[in-house]
Amino acid sequence: MVEAGAATAREGAAVRRRHIVYVQGYDPRGLAQYYRMFRTELRKYAALNGVAASAGRPVVDDAKAMASWTIETAGDGWQTTTRYDFLRWEELIKRDLERPMARTVAVATTCFLRLVFNGVIARFARAHWRFAIFASYPYIMLTLEAALALLAGWLGFAGLAHVGAPRPLAVLGAAALFVAVLALLLERLEKTTYVLYLMADWIFTFEFARGRRPDWDARIDQFARAIVDAVAASDADEFVVVGHSSGSFLGLEVLARAFEIDPALGRRGPRLAFLTLGGNLPIVGFHRQAKPFRARLARLATEPSLTWIDFQSRKDVMNFYPFDPVAGHGLSLDAPRCNPKIVGVRFRDVIAPEHYAAFRRDFFRVHFQFVMANERKAAYDYFDMMCGPGPIAAAASAQPAQLVRWI
Numbered sequence: 001m002v003e004a005g006a007a008t009a010r011e012g013a014a015v016r017r018r019h020i021v022y023v024q025g026y027d028p029r030g031l032a033q034y035y036r037m038f039r040t041e042l043r044k045y046a047a048l049n050g051v052a053a054s055a056g057r058p059v060v061d062d063a064k065a066m067a068s069w070t071i072e073t074a075g076d077g078w079q080t081t082t083r084y085d086f087l088r089w090e091e092l093i094k095r096d097l098e099r100p101m102a103r104t105v106a107v108a109t110t111c112f113l114r115l116v117f118n119g120v121i122a123r124f125a126r127a128h129w130r131f132a133i134f135a136s137y138p139y140i141m142l143t144l145e146a147a148l149a150l151l152a153g154w155l156g157f158a159g160l161a162h163v164g165a166p167r168p169l170a171v172l173g174a175a176a177l178f179v180a181v182l183a184l185l186l187e188r189l190e191k192t193t194y195v196l197y198l199m200a201d202w203i204f205t206f207e208f209a210r211g212r213r214p215d216w217d218a219r220i221d222q223f224a225r226a227i228v229d230a231v232a233a234s235d236a237d238e239f240v241v242v243g244h245s246s247g248s249f250l251g252l253e254v255l256a257r258a259f260e261i262d263p264a265l266g267r268r269g270p271r272l273a274f275l276t277l278g279g280n281l282p283i284v285g286f287h288r289q290a291k292p293f294r295a296r297l298a299r300l301a302t303e304p305s306l307t308w309i310d311f312q313s314r315k316d317v318m319n320f321y322p323f324d325p326v327a328g329h330g331l332s333l334d335a336p337r338c339n340p341k342i343v344g345v346r347f348r349d350v351i352a353p354e355h356y357a358a359f360r361r362d363f364f365r366v367h368f369q370f371v372m373a374n375e376r377k378a379a380y381d382y383f384d385m386m387c388g389p390g391p392i393a394a395a396a397s398a399q400p401a402q403l404v405r406w407i
Contacts, residue, residue, distance in 0.1 A: 014389035018082045019236040019270065021227060023254060025245030026201045028097055030090030031058065031067050037372070038084075042071065044373035045383035051075040053387060058086070064226060065089075065219060071387050078389040083236070087223055087254070092215055096200045101183060105142065108199035111206040112139050123286045127328055128320040131280070134363070138198040145185040145195075153178030205246065209287035220250065224257035231258075231269050238271040240385075240392055244371050245318065248279030248310075249293070256296030259303065266305030273392040274300065274308040275385070276340065277370035278319040285329045298331045301339050308339035309396050311370060311380065315347050315360055318367045341396045345370070349378040 024034065039055050046053035052074045058067040071082040099107075115121050115135075125132035157174035165173070190196050207213050231239050243251025255274055259265050266272035284293050300308060312321040325340060326333070347366065351359050352375040359365060374381050381388075385395050 013237075014078050015080055015237045015391055016389075017236040018080060018386070019085070019230065019234050019239045020082060020386055021085045021087065021223075021230070021239075021241045021254075023087050023223075023241065023243040023247035023251035024089065025243075025247040025250070026089075026093055026204055027245075028090055028093045028197075031060070031086060031088060034086060035067075035069070041371075041373040042383060042387070044375075045381070045387070046073075048374060048377065049075070049384070053383075055084075065222065066226070073387040075389070080387060080389050082387050084386070085230075089216075089219065089250075092219065093200075093204075096204055097197065099200070101186060101196065104196055104199050104203070105186070108203050109139065109142070111202055112136075115206070118288070120286050124282065127282055127286075127323055130317045131320055134317045135202075135283075138193075138195045138202070141193050141195045142186075142199075145189070146182055148185060149178045149182035152181040201246070205283045206287075209284040209290040209293065211289070211292070216250075220253050221257060223254045224261060227254065227258040228262045228265060231262075231265060231272070234270050236270045238273060238392055239269070240273045240275060242275045242277065242386075243279065244277045245367065246280060246283070248276040249281050249284045251276065252281065252297060252300060253293065255306075256299050259299060266303065271391065271393075272306050274306060274339075275392070275395075276308070276310045277382070278313065278316050278367055279310060279325075280319055281325050282320055282323070282328065285325075294329055294331060297325060297329060298333055301326050301331065301337055302333050302335035304338050306339060307393050308341065309392070310340040310342050311345050312342065313345040313347055313366075313370070316366050316370075317363055343380075343396050345380045346378075350374045350376060350380060352376060 035058050042053050042055055045051075052072075054072050056070040058069045060067045065088045067086045067088065069084050069086075071084060073080050073082070112121075121132055121135060124135055153174040156177040157170050160170035160173050161167070186196060204213070204216075208216060211217075227241070241251050241255050243249070251274065281297065284290050285297060300306060310325060312319055312323065314321045320328070321344070322342070324342060326337060347359070347369055348356060350369065355375065359369075371382050373383055380395075384390065385392060
């Protein structure tokens with residue numbers, strides 16, 4: 001963690017008021033579970049660093065599809081008040097997850113095959129081979145479960161044939177058994193494998209990249225307008241948009257559309273920053289049809305009033321590491337590049353040594369460490385960036401020199 005005095009000395013006056021806009025990824029858990037996690041992790045942050053910290057109850061605004069709470073933190077010689085806005089997508093995600101199982105499997109498999117034949121999966125592999133494996137994981141699991149179901153179907157066919165059933169009846173019985181066993185495996189193993197959830201996620205990104213999600217576009221436009229209004233009315237020292245996981249490309253869309261509404265957004269009022277944590281911009285940007293997204297990425301890359309820091313970790317198979325969002329997308333910029341600053345995160349420095357072996361084997365746990373409290377003081381500390389007195393820009397300069405780079 002960056003000590004308060006050091007961060008202040010590097011970047012100027014301590015932050016007394018901060019406004020955070022948190023953009024979650026494609027996660028149906030939503031507000032209730034995120035708030036509980038935030039409050040639990042805030043207590044861990046306070047205990048580790050010997051500071052006082054408290055979070056107020058969330059205030060829900062259904063009309064704006066967001067909830068907000070206030071965090072008060074104080075240490076030796078400093079006090080910071082943070083407003084934390086949580087943008088809500090969960091009802092859109094739950095609607096996707098309510099699709100019939102057969103439709104999810106059929107549509108997701110079609111999407112994956114198109115990504116293979118269009119060369120997108122190959123581009124994933126060139127950018128980060130471990131992400132390509134992760135992208136293929138639900139289909140590998142589906143193949144294994146289908147193989148078990150096929151074995152059950154074959155045994156059923158053999159059993160029916162053995163008792164003298166007509167061949168057409170045996171074939172129909174085997175097919176019915178195959179479908180039933182596959183559905184049972186998918187349903188019963190979902191809490192362990194997450195196959196159906198990940199397939200729904202891939203359907204969403206496939207459709208979003210091609211501009212086929214008007215419901216999400218409408219929500220993004222609504223949030224963009226809310227950010228413009230909030231920045232104009234803010235008395236904060238800095239205004240920070242945070243995108244975790246697929247919230248990285250959703251946050252980019254929200255912020256870039258806010259700049260389309262108000263091109264001078266970051267040139268008055270609070271300092272404006274954008275953090276992408278464990279991001280996966282290529283899952284949208286690598287689609288040929290995602291030209292509007294790439295144009296917005298280029299817009300933020302050349303915006304001098306914005307501080308964009310992209311945090312990546314080699315241990316996280318769900319983000320791209322090492323990856324330069326500008327060069328990696330082959331963007332040609334029409335102005336000098338300002339963003340993003342790419343920062344590597346060593347989770348070995350964050351997690352206690354006795355917990356690290358188990359930690360690194362839990363891929364979802366690793367992915368969410370970006371937005372959880374540290375077990376050890378380290379250069380990367382999410383809650384210090386959200387609630388501490390140091391300006392966000394200090395987060396990049398605080399990292400070990402060998403991990404801060406333009407790639």
